[in-house]
Amino acid sequence: MDALFRGPAQRDLEMYTFLMIVVITHEIGHCFTGYLTGNPRHGTPDDASVEGQAGGEAGFALEFAIFGGVIEMWGTPAARLDQPGVPYVFADYYHDTLGRKVSSRYIRRFIDRTSGTS
Numbered sequence: 822m823d824a825l826f827r828g829p830a831q832r833d834l835e836m837y838t839f840l841m842i843v844v845i846t847h848e849i850g851h852c853f854t855g856y857l858t859g860n861p862r863h864g865t866p867d868d869a870s871v872e873g874q875a876g877g878e879a880g881f882a883l884e885f886a887i888f889g890g891v892i893e894m895w896g897t898p899a900a901r902l903d904q905p906g907v908p909y910v911f912a913d914y915y916h917d918t919l920g921r922k923v924s925s926r927y928i929r930r931f932i933d934r935t936s937g938t939s
């Protein structure tokens with residue numbers, strides 16, 4: 822119901838906030854690899870990856886552990902260039918896997934919980 826009262830700017834802010842959380846989560850995965858190996862330039866071990874991906878990718882592995890998949894923001898060419906995009910979650914990294922749209926309700930609740938507003 823409150824979606825009726827939320828304007829495009831509020832929805833964009835929530836999407837950008839969620840995107841920022843995903844990006845920071847991803848990069849923390851890489852920081853953990855450096856911390857755990859004792860070498861900040863160490864590559865990700867192959868077993869820290871998601872199915873369908875060649876080699877390790879600590880950022881995606883941490884996204885998978887936290888969000889249940891890899892998050893990608895997809896935009897539309899017809900939309901303006903500064904759009905946040907639409908978030909999809911992918912259960913693996915195969916090129917033919919269909920993503921599931923992340924609901925805006927989930928994102929709003931996720932942000933409210935992490936910001937302490939609910």
Ligand SMILES: [Zn+2]
Pocket residue numbers: 847851878879880881
């Ligand atoms: Zn990465």
